[in-house]
Amino acid sequence: MISKTEGIVLKSFDFRETSRIATFLTRDFGKVKGILKGIRKDPRKFGSSLDRFSVNDIVYYQHRNSDIHLVSHCDMKEFFNGFRRDLKRLTAASYASELLDTLVMAEEENTSIYELMQSFLNSLQTVKDINKLVHIFQIKVLLLSGFRPHLDSCVRCQKKIIGPTRFSLPLGGLVCAYCKTPVGDVVAITKGTVASIMHIEDSPWPAVLRLGLSERIKKELKYVLNHFLVFHLERHLRSTRYL
Numbered sequence: 462m463i464s465k466t467e468g469i470v471l472k473s474f475d476f477r478e479t480s481r482i483a484t485f486l487t488r489d490f491g492k493v494k495g496i497l498k499g500i501r502k503d504p505r506k507f508g509s510s511l512d513r514f515s516v517n518d519i520v521y522y523q524h525r526n527s528d529i530h531l532v533s534h535c536d537m538k539e540f541f542n543g544f545r546r547d548l549k550r551l552t553a554a555s556y557a558s559e560l561l562d563t564l565v566m567a568e569e570e571n572t573s574i575y576e577l578m579q580s581f582l583n584s585l586q587t588v589k590d591i592n593k594l595v596h597i598f599q600i601k602v603l604l605l606s607g608f609r610p611h612l613d614s615c616v617r618c619q620k621k622i623i624g625p626t627r628f629s630l631p632l633g634g635l636v637c638a639y640c641k642t643p644v645g646d647v648v649a650i651t652k653g654t655v656a657s658i659m660h661i662e663d664s665p666w667p668a669v670l671r672l673g674l675s676e677r678i679k680k681e682l683k684y685v686l687n688h689f690l691v692f693h694l695e696r697h698l699r700s701t702r703y704l
């Protein structure tokens with residue numbers, strides 16, 4: 462079967478003498494792995510050099526017995542020149558790619574995540590506060606990949622939270638002051654940070670970029686999001702390894 466879609470290069474590596482294998486995040490089919498035969502022998506065969514993060518129009522033949530498909534056409538349409546020479550921006554783009562490579566299922570449609578990555582890379586060219594942009598990306602990715610933290614009530618007793626809030630990494634949500642949890646599993650989180658996460662989840666891309674975040678909120682977001690992602694990704698990776 463022939464499929465045609467648009468894909469962002471998450472990673473690629475040389476294969477045998479003349480080919481390259483690339484992992485694309487596609488608009489229509491989730492993560493797709495494809496081989497571009499002869500691309501190193503004759504670079505003009507394809508209209509793309511498979512640069513990381515570039516957007517390409519691709520056509521590929523679905524291989525029935527392998528997860529590596531044969532890419533017949535690959536034409537670059539967006540390179541994102543604006544962040545290629547800035548190490549901090551490049552690091553943020555690499556982080557986003559690795560996160561999606563881990564979280565997005567192979568060949569399962571998730572157009573919202575594709576559009577999120579495109580918006581992220583586009584904004585990465587111009588935005589001033591790169592850390593804020595990465596936190597917005599993390600929050601949106603968790604929401605769109607079904608790993609959203611539970612923030613509406615206590616994840617243990619389901620009651621509305623009054624008084625101080627804590628965030629449980631293993632339970633993936635807020636815990637009220639009355640529910641017991643092992644000491645090392647929870648971190649303090651202020652109401653302002655919780656409200657910011659919920660606001661980011663609900664707001665469309667251009668609006669969310671205008672949101673102001675205090676230094677304290679940014680510090681909490683960094684701590685909570687990084688620990689939460691590491692905790693859940695490790696579990697995710699372990700489970701895929703066992704299957």
Ligand SMILES: [Zn+2]
Binds near residue numbers: 636639
């Ligand atoms: Zn509770």
